[in-house]
Amino acid sequence: MAGSTTWLKWLAGLFSSLKPAPAPGTHESYLEELRVGGLLDKERRKPPGQRDEELVHALRVDYRRRQLKNRQAKAGMLARSAASFEHPSARECCAAARWVWARMAASYRARHAYYCQHIEQIKVELAAAEARRQPVLVAQPALHLDLPAALQQPPPRVDMCSVCGxxxxxxxxAEQGYQISQALWGMLEPAADPPDPRASLQIVAQPGNGSS
Incomplete structure (x- = not known):
């Protein structure tokens, strides 16, 4: 009965997906990813005699596909944010503006590279799921800032306007969140999902406005 209940929940989600799917990278899309991941985890935890292997397979493939689309959308957003800081159209708002823009661009580029590493691992996970085999570890996401000397020492905060600060x-x-995720990932078993740095504070910043 428990197995059939899980099947019904997954099928309900599948039928609901016939409606216009939420755009990858949106809050609704991440919720769908979490929903499918929860069903997968629940079914996997059952004893072998009670586990529905076909349902595990279907959920595993569905989860990885959703995960891949969401991470690709996130990587695209980070790349666009980096470009916006590399080529700002706004006037310089304070004495530290150029340093802030360059530092923000470097941060977004590093975070984009982190997600690209994650995407490569998810592709391996998806291929393994579709082939009904165990995945291998090919990429361990890590945040590499590699800041040039000019960006390693920040200017005095007094030189920054409130927006830049x-x-x-x-x-x-956000960078601390990625570093924590990286440390936690090192404690997980191979091919496990790296903790998502979205759990930390991450607000998209754009030059020339008050958002970040």
Whole structure:
């Protein structure tokens, strides 16, 4: 009965997917990914005699496909954010503006590279799921800032306007989230999902406005 209940939940989600699917990278799309992942985890935890292997296979493939689309969307957003700081159209708002824009661009590029590494591993996971075999570890996501000397020492905060100061604070929190995820990933078993740094504060910043 428990197995049939899980099947019904998954089928209900499948039928609901016949409606216009939420765009990858949106909050709704991440919720769908989490829903399918929860069903997969629940079925996998059952004893071998009670586990529905066909359902595990279907959920595993569905989960990896959703995960791949969401991470690709996130990587695209990070790349666009980096480009917006590399070629800002706004006037310089403070004495530290050029340093802030360059530092933000470097941060977004590093975070984009992190997601690209994650995407490569998910592709392996998806191929393994479709082939009904165990995946191998090909990429361990890591945040590499590799800052040039000019960006390693920040200017005095007094030289930053409130918007630039807020961008830097949020950037530092986001980078800390990635580094924590990287440390946790090292404690997981091979081919396990790296913790998602989206759990940390990450707000998309764009030059010339008050968001970050």
């Amino acid at each position: 807020r961008w830097i604070e949020q950037m530092e929190l």
